Amino acid sequence: MDIQKYPIKVTLHKRGEMIYFSQLDMVRILERALRRAGLPIYFTQGFNPHVKLSFLNGLKLGVDGSLEVVLYFTQKIEPDSVRQKLIPQLPEGLDIIGCEVKN
Amino acid sequence: MNFAQFQKPQRYIGNEWNVVKKDHAGRIKICLSYPDTYEIGMSNLGLRIIYSLLNDFDDVVCERVFLPDDDFAAFFRNSQAPLFSLETKTALKDFEVIGFNLSCELNLTNFLDILSLGGIPLLAAEREKVIIVGGGIANPEPVADFVDVFFMGEFEDSAAAFVEVLRKVKDKEERLKALAQIDGFYVPKFYAAGFNGAKYSFEKKYAAANFPIRRMFVKDFNNAPHPDKWLVPYGQIVHDRVQVEIARGCPNACVFCQARAVYRPYRERSIPAIMDILRKSYENSGYEEFTLLALSVSNYSHIEELIDESIDYFKDKKVGLSLPSLRVDDILGRLHSKLSSIKNSSLTVAVEAARDCLRDKLNKKIDLAKLFEAGQILRALKIRKAKLYFMFGFSDETDEDLAAIGKFLHELSYKTRLNLNVSINVFVPKPFSLWEGEKMDSEETLLNKRQIILNHAPAVRYIDISISSIKKSIFEGIVSRADRSFSRVLLNAYRKGARRDSSSERFNWDIWEAAMKEEGFDWHFCLEAKTENHPWNIIE
Numbered sequence A: 001m002d003i004q005k006y007p008i009k010v011t012l013h014k015r016g017e018m019i020y021f022s023q024l025d026m027v028r029i030l031e032r033a034l035r036r037a038g039l040p041i042y043f044t045q046g047f048n049p050h051v052k053l054s055f056l057n058g059l060k061l062g063v064d065g066s067l068e069v070v071l072y073f074t075q076k077i078e079p080d081s082v083r084q085k086l087i088p089q090l091p092e093g094l095d096i097i098g099c100e101v102k103n
Numbered sequence B: 001m002n003f004a005q006f007q008k009p010q011r012y013i014g015n016e017w018n019v020v021k022k023d024h025a026g027r028i029k030i031c032l033s034y035p036d037t038y039e040i041g042m043s044n045l046g047l048r049i050i051y052s053l054l055n056d057f058d059d060v061v062c063e064r065v066f067l068p069d070d071d072f073a074a075f076f077r078n079s080q081a082p083l084f085s086l087e088t089k090t091a092l093k094d095f096e097v098i099g100f101n102l103s104c105e106l107n108l109t110n111f112l113d114i115l116s117l118g119g120i121p122l123l124a125a126e127r128e129k130v131i132i133v134g135g136g137i138a139n140p141e142p143v144a145d146f147v148d149v150f151f152m153g154e155f156e157d158s159a160a161a162f163v164e165v166l167r168k169v170k171d172k173e174e175r176l177k178a179l180a181q182i183d184g185f186y187v188p189k190f191y192a193a194g195f196n197g198a199k200y201s202f203e204k205k206y207a208a209a210n211f212p213i214r215r216m217f218v219k220d221f222n223n224a225p226h227p228d229k230w231l232v233p234y235g236q237i238v239h240d241r242v243q244v245e246i247a248r249g250c251p252n253a254c255v256f257c258q259a260r261a262v263y264r265p266y267r268e269r270s271i272p273a274i275m276d277i278l279r280k281s282y283e284n285s286g287y288e289e290f291t292l293l294a295l296s297v298s299n300y301s302h303i304e305e306l307i308d309e310s311i312d313y314f315k316d317k318k319v320g321l322s323l324p325s326l327r328v329d330d331i332l333g334r335l336h337s338k339l340s341s342i343k344n345s346s347l348t349v350a351v352e353a354a355r356d357c358l359r360d361k362l363n364k365k366i367d368l369a370k371l372f373e374a375g376q377i378l379r380a381l382k383i384r385k386a387k388l389y390f391m392f393g394f395s396d397e398t399d400e401d402l403a404a405i406g407k408f409l410h411e412l413s414y415k416t417r418l419n420l421n422v423s424i425n426v427f428v429p430k431p432f433s434l435w436e437g438e439k440m441d442s443e444e445t446l447l448n449k450r451q452i453i454l455n456h457a458p459a460v461r462y463i464d465i466s467i468s469s470i471k472k473s474i475f476e477g478i479v480s481r482a483d484r485s486f487s488r489v490l491l492n493a494y495r496k497g498a499r500r501d502s503s504s505e506r507f508n509w510d511i512w513e514a515a516m517k518e519e520g521f522d523w524h525f526c527l528e529a530k531t532e533n534h535p536w537n538i539i540e
């Protein structure tokens, strides 16, 4: 059975020390931040469930810039609430500069 | 500094989640190191325990440093910049104390390399800083010349006394004198040591120093601190999961085992205490993978209950749980229905010897009968491959014993359809193991035995066999058993370029052989002589 998923697009600014972290690292950073925040994470179905995220753009290692990522939740949730809960869980150098429902 | 010029720069940044950064002013500055790469060092639970233990003292700041990879090390060498800590990029030489976790004998040149990159004199006698070494190290003698003070055993209960000395006593010599009187601390320069014929003797040079040295053990393991503000690296490390120590020590008595003797007696944490650690560590880290850690998880008294409770807690969170040292009869027997709900079950079996009679002599108590009949259960657990360990090089093993390894593997894969990943290691008579007094087989004997094993090993795609290098095993024997005179060899080999000896590609026997020759170190004596006592006998 498919669980309904609610996407939210988050725009992050990567700066300072965070520029040395790769896209793969970003997956881990965001997944763990979501878990610590206790947000209702949508997991992929199947034998090996993992957090679903999709990046809308890439950023080279060592470059300061913004990164768009879609996060998925199992409940309808206000973008502002995602932002509020996520901010304290993100490392220094990773700022949320946009957060909106993704259509 | 532009870290992007180095391979995997994440590991040099030091901004992990839960990292501790304190102002240095007015604090005792300690840098802690595991002398291997970041990925390996950060996988060591002992290092993490001590990191949080020391940082719990308000007037102590404890930071970390690991062995920089080749490109980063070259940067320090070429630029003459001194190696610095991860947290605040403070030069190593600006710390009062540097603590090393030496748990692997093959890390000794890495240990020297970190000192050298930090611009710190290698020999204890030539520096003002205090270098303290602890960890799993069983025989301190081979590194004695480079270390000001060893701590033998488990540090938790002694941390307060250690910090108190650093607080009150500022002069190095006085610090060492004060530490030398506290249980567990061993200041090698306060003892003259060496072979006198077949007898290794110690003579105290400072009357108040401990003798012999007592190895320390945590008394109340149930309440022993566990780092529940788990440091979360952003890049991948070797053991990329939260490790929760459910028991310390091992109630079994395999004759070749050093770990059971170094962590003693066997102690367990209660289920409520473990669950409390699991919860806090998850909330603080958000890690997606946990492991319940013990030398032998199967021996944990309430293992079924513990697995139930942990699965219950983690189920909806989609957190993986692994139990790395479960006995095979448990995986296939009483626990298999529980394990089917765990994400990553895996099968690792330390078979050690293929025939029962030799296994009995090794006191290795495992019931392998079930394994051969387990095809169905394993398929249900989605286990397709198994990792197996064997050991050879025992004085009374027969050609039949050696040939039996191949037969065993063949039969097992035929009956269970498992892919086998097999690691065959040489027996090294490690200090404090029950067989510490055994001789190590000679190189020639070992090469012969190795050939017999290989001649009988099935050469098929689904059985992957790796057998340890004889030279490297002999080196491991030497460096774990050597006496104090080995320090000179170590320095000589380091200067000749010996580095990262734990890596098979980097280990270079020729360098070590030349160094031993030049320093007049008789390694045959070290491995084969019947002596009255051992260089590590200063430790009780």
Ligand code: SF4
Residues within 6 Å of the ligand: B250, B251, B252, B253, B254, B257, B258, B259, B260, B295, B296
């Ligand atoms: S080898 Fe394993 S089971 Fe045997 S004594 Fe050592 S830790 Fe225990």
